[in-house]
Amino acid sequence: MAGTIRTIQRGGSRWYVDPVTAIKYPGVTSVVAMLPKPFLVWWAARMTAETAVANLPAVASIAERDEAGAVDYLRNAHSRYTKLRARIGSEAHDLFERMIRGEIIGRVHPDLEPYRAGFAEFLDAVRPELVRAEDIAWSDSHQYAGSFDAIIRVRLGEDGKPDHVNGEWHTLIVDWKTSKSTYPDVALQMAAYAHADKIIAPDGTAEPMPEFAGAAVLHITPEGWAFKPVDISRDVFDVFLTLRKVFDWDRETSKSVIGRAIAEGARRIITGTQRRA
Template identity: 35%
Template sequence: MTITVPAGAQAPAAGRRKKPAVALTGPDRIPRPSQGWYRNPVTGDKLRRVTTILDQGEPNPALMFWSANHTARLAIDSLPRLLANSRTSEEREESYDWLRKGHVRMKDERADVGGAVHRVIESTILGTPMPMDIVNDPELAAYLRHFQAFVRDWEIVFEASEMVVANPDEGYAGTLDFLFYSRLIARLLGVPSETLFKGDTKTGGELDKKGVYPKAALQMAAYRRAQVCWLRSGEQIPMPAVHSTGIVLHLRPEGYRVIPLECGDAVFDAFLQVKKVADWTSGLSKTVIGSALQLPTLDTTKAAA
């Protein structure tokens, strides 16, 4: 459903409330992400996206080295192609552009796999039909098989999937992967079997080597401290209490791992610090550099006098 802005009116500034033009019903009341923000279609409030906050607020030097290593490996593996395309300036420019964007293509491919895996999980949890492009993909079939093993092995009972949550007081929102119960995980953590846990799925890296990073704890801590959430009906309800340990399902074609992450109050405080850095990066930092000063001329000196 489209929210209209009257002719001549200006769009609200970031974070400013704008009343919707029409009354919304059903799922249309659920905030949706767009350009780093979630907008509450009922109140008009804009809430910063948690993943955007983390991208802007937490430096990731490892990504720079990963990009350099990937580019170097791509160049070595593609020497015949690069040499063949080095005869003219146009060919060299084309090869340069292809090479420098190699890490972007790799990230996009991984994002495509991760997005498809999340669709597989959501369909499995909700019992809805899976898209045929996923059903017919042998690589995704391996992810699905291991996800089903996770559910069976750990006696997982799902409470929610792909649920939008928000903390209006702190100005952020996001979509958590799933909420669940597990008698076995609760026993290992020494808590009652009816304890509700947050779950997050990661599909990158390698099992037992890399793929689960501390940033995930910041993300899950932010979701844990959400104040409200939205049911699929569009109804807004208070965020249920969840345990301070979050569970990452590291899902790979070769298997899966269940990784606990501390997501308590100390981690949430760290997230708020990261949010302050993100606020600086996306806002105040863009206003602090002025234009170069010019030496005053004789005329301007007299005018000042």
Template identity: 35%
Template sequence: MSTTTQRAGATTAPAAGRRRKTAAPTPTGPDRIPRPSQGWYRDKLTGDKLRRVTTILSQGMPKEALVFWAGNITAQTALDNLPYLASSSLNPASRTEAYDWLRRAHTRKKDERAAIGGAVHDVIEAHILGQPIPAAHLDDEEIAPFIEHFLRFVEEWQVTFEASEMVVGNYTEGYAGTLDYLLRSPRLAARFGIPADTVIVGDTKTGGELGIKGVYAEAGIQMSAYRHAEVGWLRDGTRIPLPPIHSTGVVLHLRPEGYLPYPAACGDDVFAQFLHVKAIADFQAGLSKSVIGEALVLPTPERSAA
């Protein structure tokens, strides 16, 4: 099976007369953990580049519903601001400004949701690691109900955590990502019909509406990639093999009004679909650019000899 793992660095000797670059020091400690950049994770020790899981999903599995969501947000924003839009339409300068403001309505909404989701993840990570809650979130009334329901989930389902925000990678298939957490829960295990100490992969979602929308099949595909990762990095930078992880994960849907845990299949059959998505993403990033060539033209007729 092909892989997108790439070796970083030059493939030919430097040209004569060029100054050889000083070799970078070998990374130690947490610096050994690959970090995402421009859709890739780079292993600083080996030079391997591993495609980012979220990039694979965005390129290989577009969310068609987002197109309609963006249209709805734009329409709602326009209706809520008709006087402003009407007056702005009378002047070319203000018309352009209003147009730019309106067409970015869905982006602003997306950024707002991302900010909330990021803050919730920060607080959850601090709780899991036994660290102080980030000062910026201590008195945030918007974040507080999310955290309250997360703590309820932990208590009611008797959850203990094995890892949080862990970078994991699969060198064979050429990808890496950061999972939300690995956990154990005797009550979840009982519902899944598995031993109480089984490791389960988990993911938190904060968007949508509780019990209506906000958890989608893509979550299972994403977690299947994490479940099939070969290695993970501890916080001190040590690379370790991942323990066996159950083929059903849990998606925790957190909203201000409550929480719901959803089982998410992430076994071999779902992973096979992730690899299909990855193949599409690889095509979009590479081969697709050379599939269609330049337009063909008829050769210029040769002039008859005089």
């Protein structure tokens, strides 16, 4: 494989495309998104209600001139919040990569300073050695791909905590999370990366996915940070593979399972009175 892997958006999902073969695989996060998340409905409703209560005079003023505009302002409250969090998360990830590569970081935007400070504390406490960062995990075996945050080596003691003197070296695949909490589906995401066939670098060169001693997620917020182990066992990976089948069902199979009618009832009769009306 040679050439830069590119990504495209189709049907609300991200796809990774091999520039040579034109093979197209869905992204790991798009596959994990097949998990049902009914709580999002209630979260979006609450976000709308909180926006209305916090901005009653403004909403009333908008509604007097443009009722539809006021409705749009409220119903898009959750989307605006999500976009803001996505922007901060993306900028924080860029910052983390530069820091773990050893770049000297000067001043950052005040919104990012808590994340910079927290990541600096993590680097000092755990002392990770970077192996790879922001490369692509690619699976021809199960037809998916995705960009992982980093592969690192750390020295851990028998208790699983950092031990920079007597600890043994462990190779871990890691993920940086800046959300309010860490959620179980991160295990599905990381298991997919760890069980992929190979790693593809930005220049298109590939090598086999290494063996991992485990996985971990760094959950970092303005309030603090925590480095937590993540289960990427075969059992977890099998759940991801089930979602991979659900993805195919949702995008392809479901569109062809119902055929054309082989019998139909008569159309409703239209009376002369109805025609004249």
